Amino acid sequence: MNSHFALLFFIIGVVSSMLFNIDLSQYLDIPLILLLFLVGYDIASNVNLKEVKIYTLRATIVVFSTVIGSMIGGLIASTLLNMSLREGVAAALGMGWYTMTAPLLLEKIGSSAAFIGFASNFLREVISLLTYPHLSKVVGATPAIAMAGATSMDTTLPVISKYGGKENTIIALIHGSLVTMLAPILVQIALNIF
Amino acid sequence: MFMLVLAIIVGVMFGYIVERKLRFDNLFSLLIYILLFILGTSIKIKDLGKPLLSSLMIAILSSFISVLVAVLIEKVK
Numbered sequence: 001m002n003s004h005f006a007l008l009f010f011i012i013g014v015v016s017s018m019l020f021n022i023d024l025s026q027y028l029d030i031p032l033i034l035l036l037f038l039v040g041y042d043i044a045s046n047v048n049l050k051e052v053k054i055y056t057l058r059a060t061i062v063v064f065s066t067v068i069g070s071m072i073g074g075l076i077a078s079t080l081l082n083m084s085l086r087e088g089v090a091a092a093l094g095m096g097w098y099t100m101t102a103p104l105l106l107e108k109i110g111s112s113a114a115f116i117g118f119a120s121n122f123l124r125e126v127i128s129l130l131t132y133p134h135l136s137k138v139v140g141a142t143p144a145i146a147m148a149g150a151t152s153m154d155t156t157l158p159v160i161s162k163y164g165g166k167e168n169t170i171i172a173l174i175h176g177s178l179v180t181m182l183a184p185i186l187v188q189i190a191l192n193i194f
Numbered sequence: 195m196f197m198l199v200l201a202i203i204v205g206v207m208f209g210y211i212v213e214r215k216l217r218f219d220n221l222f223s224l225l226i227y228i229l230l231f232i233l234g235t236s237i238k239i240k241d242l243g244k245p246l247l248s249s250l251m252i253a254i255l256s257s258f259i260s261v262l263v264a265v266l267i268e269k270v271k
Contacts, residue, residue, distance in 0.1 A: 005223075005227065006226060006227065006230055007230075009226075009227040009228075009230040009231045009234070010230040010231070010233060010234045011234065012231060012234060013230060013231040013232065013233060013234015013235045013236075013237070014234040014235070014237050014239060015234075016231075016234070016235055017234065017235040017236070017237065017238070018239060022235050023235050023236050024231075024232045024235045024236070025232060025233075025235070025236040027232055028229065028232055028233075029197075031225050031228050031229050031232070032198070032229060033197055033198065033201045034201075034225055035222070035225045035226065035229065036198055036201035036202050036205065037201045037202070037204060037205040037208075038205060038218050038221065038222045038225065039202060039205060040201065040202040040203060040204065040205020040206040040207075040208070040209065041205040041206070041208055041209040041216075041218060042205075042209070042218075042222070043202075043205070043206055043209065044205070044206045044207075044208070044209020044210045045209050061264070061267055061268075061271070062264055064263075064267070065260055065261075065263040065264035065267055066260045066264075068260075068263050069256065069257075069258075069259040069260025069261070069262065069263040069264070070256040070259075070260055072255075072259050072263075073252065073254075073255035073256030073257070073258075073259040073260070074252060074255075074256060076255050076259070077248065077251045077252040077255045077256070080251065081244075081247070081248050081251055083248055088248070088252060091249070091252050092252050092255075092256040095256075099226050099229050099230065100198075102233050103229060103232075103233060106233065106236055111236045111237055111238060112245050114233060114236060114237070115237050115242060115245045115246075115249070116245045116248050116249050116252065118230075118233060118249075119245065119246060119249030119250075119253075120248070120249035120250075120252035120253045120256070121253070123249055123250055123253035123254075124253040124256060124257050127253055127254065127257050128257065135261065139261055139264075139265045140265070140268065142264070142268070143261055143264030143265045143267075143268055144261055144264075145264075146260035146261050146263070146264040147257040147258070147260055147261045149257075149260070180202075181202055184198045184199065184202070185199060188198075
């Protein structure tokens, strides 16, 4: 999947809405459920069980950091920007998965929150791609995986692989898979709690 | 939420049953593009000023604090 194309389709949607005054948000459920099914299939295809056993503990520590760090980031951003905690924390707990976070926020809150869910997670992916090569040298290749969130198993994996080596590539795959499974649950929990 | 989690679990099980023989890469990309197009149609351009700043702040803080927590845990360990 190409990030530029993803952004292009989003922009085409915004332009179509302006030109033809259409709103297709009621048709989100089926493509979203199909996408999650394919994500599950992708996880089963990419993660080898023997490698999982060796690196699970290290990957789980990074997953814990990703979840806690994202939640704290969402709380601080919401407070600084004087926006609702529900919106800020739910968007941050998408952990880079913009195609899942934005539809959930659209259904539960509205289009402005959906945009925040999309843009904040898309920007997280971009920030990870741009800064991982430098950050991995400063803080270490394994902790720096936390920044990538769910994207560590797909879009940011090539960068992690190049600058982090084989060991961190496997950790990134496991980390991305676990975060991908947790993200929809955590976003829903954040939407219900705050 | 139940349907979303169920979809992932069924996907994982299906992946192990068919032993990675089927590839859905094009369908995967197509679904993402459809979702983003639908999402785009729900956005009203005049409301985007503040949300863009909020998004940037959330992205920066959540990314870097995640790394900070990971570094702290590594040091404690």
